Amino acid sequence: MTGTVVVHAESPLVALVKGSYGVVIDGVRVGRVRQGAVARFPVPAGTHAVGLTVWDGTRSNAVTVEVGEDREFLLSGRGTGLGYAFLLPVLARTVLPWYYTVVALLLMLAAVRAVPGLTLRLRAVGDSYLPAVHGDERAGSAGPAEGESAEGEGAGNGLWWESDPALAKRLRKSAGS
Incomplete structure (x- = not known):
């Protein structure tokens, strides 16, 4: 009675070095995923809270x-x-004295650490059957094939509000009219 949580860390638009994110499932750090890669984590079937850390x-x-x-x-x-x-x-x-710079940096750091999701967003894409169970020819692949999107078809354009269902519903409705 297990399933798998698959985390795809998208590549940054501007970066000199790709980093990695820690993956937290139900409050327990279970591993890491590098930017631009996909990582799979087996979990018991049921409801789980998933997050990323830096x-x-x-x-x-x-x-x-x-x-x-x-x-x-x-x-x-x-x-x-x-x-x-x-x-x-x-x-x-x-232009400003050094102590203004230090205070501004400390206040910004406190805000970013206090409010989850300001610098890093996680969104649910959807579920599917495990390829190994149902005989998919890509069963051994670690990620999407060349030229494919890791999110699958119809995943949207990755806007920040897609992870909040209330905002997504309201903004999708207003975008159509």
């Missing part, structure tokens, strides 16, 4: 998923780009 203590929003028996549930994580905002006080250092 080395500096920031964390993503928690996503509750329902993992069925012999099924895998795909989640997609990406950085929001808000981490680049830390450059603003450093750049302002040329």
